[in-house]
Amino acid sequence: MKDGLFTTLSNRQIAQDVFMTELSGDTSEIRNPGQFVNIAIDGLYLRRPISVCDCSEGKLTVIFKVVGKGTGKMAEAAPGDKFKVLTGLGNGYDLSKAGTRPLLIGGGVGVPPLYLLAKKLIEKGSKPFTVMGFNSLQDVFFAEEFKKLGCDVAVTTVDGSLGIKGFVTDAMPSDYTYFYTCGPLPMLKAVYGRTETSGQFSLEERMGCGFGACMGCSIMTANGPKRVCKDGPVFEKEELLWKI
Amino acid sequence: MEDLRVNLCGTELSNPVIPASGTFGFGYEFAELYDINILGTFSFKGTTREPRYGNPLPRIAECEAGIINSIGLQNPGVDKVISEELPKLKKCFGKPVMANISGFSVEEFAYTCGKLDKEPQVGWIEVNVSCPNVHGGGMIFGTDPKAAAGIVAAVKKEVKKPVIVKLSPNVTDIVSIALACEAAGADGICLINTMLGMRINLKTKRPVIANTMGGFSGPAVFPVALRMVWQVSSAVKIPVVGCGGVSSAEDVIEMMLAGATAVEVGCANLVNPYACKEIIENLPGAMKKYGITGLSDIIGGAK
Structure with missing residues (x-):
């Protein structure tokens, strides 16, 4: 996990209410597909957790849907706009x-x-x-x-x-x-x-911190309570207790 | 050279900054980011006798300048805290830690506090009689002077280490509760825990929090916390730990001027995991700016 300043390279709409933003910054903590980042937005208290769509050295791509104030502000980002981003969150896919x-x-x-x-x-x-x-x-x-x-x-x-x-x-x-x-x-x-x-x-849950400190997103699994942000967001089928 | 040291119930802290319970886990998530030995100490995740999963989700709602949480004291239970969490903590934290304890009966409080009191890593017992998110326990003990005093007296019989009582702001007369705790033998008072609040989701027209209400904290509650620290520290002789919306070195100084001996930082850790590190690093500069050479000298200095 690392907190870094990212700069918007590009931002465009790719479907109804869906935007793709490319950012430059230190991506060294992003290890696995399926991990997420937590993006700080001016004027809003909590960061916004968004999954990593693509990542290469120094470049991060996120895709998100506008569902509220936070993602609404992110959709307005112009090249050069800066965001504080916590990277390397969650386990990712195995x-x-x-x-x-x-x-x-x-x-x-x-x-x-x-x-x-x-x-x-x-x-x-x-x-x-x-x-x-x-x-x-x-x-x-x-x-x-x-x-x-x-x-x-x-x-x-x-x-x-x-x-x-x-x-x-x-x-x-x-x-x-x-x-x-x-x-x-x-x-x-x-x-x-x-x-x-x-x-x-x-999985997706409403999160507080995004890095395992607040217990805001804990779900019950076959292996006891697990934090979606830290122990997940990726869970094996056998861990889930869903009744179908 | 600025002197950041303070003395909390007989133990010296290198600085007054203490991450608040429930925002810092058992420390090691943050130890990945910085050396947590720079902290005065920290208060670990509220621990109960039995393991608890906590409340249904969603447990978090965002607000202007803060959040509402309804975690419901999720924790692995005191036995696992002792056998698993404390050994893990020992590897990254060499100072005495504050053990935050909650319960659902006088006996449970006394039992859990007694167990953690015997752990050499524990420096203070923080008795949480103010959690708004559990039924049949938590806050009901902290909203009545007699009930709060009853817990303190029972805990004091079981422990040797200093007992700090964490109080709820959801009361009409905070001073009477603090005085009752002091009379029952408390060694310190911490305040405030979260303020009861709620939000409604306009799309679903239902409360955001699954448990309907939760505890509101963050920068928005700072003036309320400051006011209560002022009132309580004016009435009791034991040290007061200020808590509520503290987000900067300047907030720490303001809390201490109001009467706090040490200061807990909660919510800020969740939005900026480096919050406490930055506050500690910024304290000497802020002290210099306001002509303060020793933090111990300014406790209650605004009175």
Whole structure:
């Protein structure tokens, strides 16, 4: 974990209410895909936890949806604007169990952390299959980017305006070695009920500090209480106590 | 050379800065970031006899200049604190630590305090009779002078180390409660714990906090905390630890001028994990600016 000053390189809208911001700064603490950063915003007391979409030396990409005041202010960032950012938060995905054909399942703004994951899995020689679920055509982003990485991609929309009509569970292939997922809770629970292999879930909770001090985001797991920010946000399927 | 030392109930602190319970875990998350031995001491996560998972989520709501929390005293229980957390802490913190203890009955308070009193790492027992987030315990002990005094008297029988009672601001007469604790043998008073508050989510039209209400803290409560430190330190003879919204070296000085012997920093640790380090580093400069050579000399200096 490290607190650093990041400078906005670019910021643009990529779907309805969804923005992609590229920042420059010290990314040395970001170790795994699926980790997150906590961004301080002028005039708001708490920082905003946002997942890492992409990261290379000195450059960080985040994608977020405008849902309130904080993300509203972030959407207005112009090149040169500076943010204090806590980096290297959370555990991130464990790539060692992926196998040759991992399945990546993302819903809405749960898609971004899967991008760096896909990149790293491909570097390791896997061939990921990515299912991306959105409500409608105007919400879709990053399908081409995943294809460019070398993933097989299926897009679903609830209203059928693009790709397969339905939910991510309607587009899941039958043959995969392991799965990784991130998205809204109802989607995660549907994936939990439908998948037959083991896999990893990235969860979201309302957080206080983001680094394990306040116990604001603790969930009960098979291994006792765990902090989503520090012990997670990624949990193994077997740790979750969901009743489907 | 500015002198930052203060004496808290017979033990010298290298400076008056103490991270408040519930905002600093058992220290080691912060030890990843800086050497926590620079702290005066810190108050560890509120500990109960039994392990507690705490309250349902969401437990956090943001406010203007602060947050509401309803954690509900999540902790691994006193036995695990002694067998697991304290040994881990020993590796990164060599000073006496403040043990923050809560409970649901007089017997439980006395038992848990007695156990932690025997730990050589513990320097002070901070008795939390003011947690607003648990039912049938916590704050109800701290809102009635007789109940608070009853806890203090029972705890004092079980412990040898100084007992500091952490009081709730959610009362009409804080002074009467502080005086009752002093009369029952308390060695110090810490105040304030959080103020009961709530927020409503306009989208769902339901309270943000799953438990409806929670404890409000942060810079917004600083003037209330300062006022109560002033009132209580004017009435009691034992030291007062000021707590509530402290975020800067200047806030520490202001709290001490109001009558605080030491100062706890809470919420600020959650938004800036380096908050206490920065406050300690900034204290000599702030003292110089205001013509202060020794912090011990300014305690209650505004009176």
